[in-house]
Amino acid sequence: MREGELLQHIYDRSASLPRSVIVGPGDDCAVVDIGGAHILVATDQLIGGRHFAESETPTDLIARKAIARNVSDIAAMAGTPTHTLCAASLPEEYTHADELFDRVHAWANHFGCPLVGGDIAMTAGPLALAVTIMGTPHADRGPVLRSGARPGDHVFLSGPVGASYESGWHLGFEPRIALAQRIASDLRDRLRAMIDLSDGLGIDAHRVATASGVRIEMEAHAIPLRDGTPSWREGVRDGEDYELLVCAQADAIDGLVRIGRVVEGDGCVVREGDEVIDVSVQGWDHG
Numbered sequence: 001m002r003e004g005e006l007l008q009h010i011y012d013r014s015a016s017l018p019r020s021v022i023v024g025p026g027d028d029c030a031v032v033d034i035g036g037a038h039i040l041v042a043t044d045q046l047i048g049g050r051h052f053a054e055s056e057t058p059t060d061l062i063a064r065k066a067i068a069r070n071v072s073d074i075a076a077m078a079g080t081p082t083h084t085l086c087a088a089s090l091p092e093e094y095t096h097a098d099e100l101f102d103r104v105h106a107w108a109n110h111f112g113c114p115l116v117g118g119d120i121a122m123t124a125g126p127l128a129l130a131v132t133i134m135g136t137p138h139a140d141r142g143p144v145l146r147s148g149a150r151p152g153d154h155v156f157l158s159g160p161v162g163a164s165y166e167s168g169w170h171l172g173f174e175p176r177i178a179l180a181q182r183i184a185s186d187l188r189d190r191l192r193a194m195i196d197l198s199d200g201l202g203i204d205a206h207r208v209a210t211a212s213g214v215r216i217e218m219e220a221h222a223i224p225l226r227d228g229t230p231s232w233r234e235g236v237r238d239g240e241d242y243e244l245l246v247c248a249q250a251d252a253i254d255g256l257v258r259i260g261r262v263v264e265g266d267g268c269v270v271r272e273g274d275e276v277i278d279v280s281v282q283g284w285d286h287g
């Protein structure tokens with residue numbers, strides 16, 4: 001079963017959730033009401049051999065990526081990370097457990113979301129870290145969902161896409177927490193929708209289009225590419241960019257690159273000259 005099908009299976013079973021669930025499965029974070037406070041919560045796994053090369057990745061960077069990709073999900077809602085939990089599956093022969101947890105602890109503190117609990121199990125491998133992160137929504141804007149894009153909005157990117165794995169960016173990226181909060185403070189409700197790019201610009205932009213019931217059209221020449229990315233075609237599908245895709249009722253946003261627009265319809269395409277290329281499945285569907 002592919003990840004997309006499994007997620008749909010989960011969403012289908014989330015149709016009738018209690019009123020304490022403000023935003024259920026299907027966005028970068030869930031939003032839940034706990035004692036009257038709205039809390040962001042998300043979880044993500046980091047697995048050896050899949051998300052990092054087990055033999056060659058320094059322990060510090062494994063720990064950093066495990067925390068940072070969760071922090072990036074909080075950034076995608078324009079929230080503030082506050083607390084972290086980490087459950088680790090350690091191969092029986094693994095000898096760096098103390099260092100690994102020291103670094104998880106340190107990076108959680110670095111991103112402002114201290115480690116408050118976790119679990120350890122010994123397994124046959126590979127090394128795997130499951131991180132749960134909690135946060136608070138933006139005080140003025142509230143959580144920025146994937147579903148708010150409207151025809152007429154412009155589409156922006158916070159940085160280049162492509163060659164994340166080859167360049168090492170996937171281990172050392174900077175989650176866009178401060179940027180997201182600044183945009184939310186400046187634009188308030190004109191900031192319509194956001195997602196952090198984990199699986200590829202094509203597939204992730206399509207997720208926003210689908211959640212919002214709109215079509216996203218991007219211009220090939222406008223898509224910023226990381227050094228080492230041959231063309232926009234690789235850039236839209238490489239994944240692990242951890243940049244923000246932003247849909248906003250604004251002509252320009254300081255620090256972001258405008259790459260396209262939101263129109264009526266459905267799907268996600270790139271325009272290159274007279275050509276219109278469907279990129280809605282361009283990226284990682286972790287099958």
Ligand SMILES: [Mg+2]
Binds near residue numbers: 028073076196197198
């Ligand atoms: Mg995400």
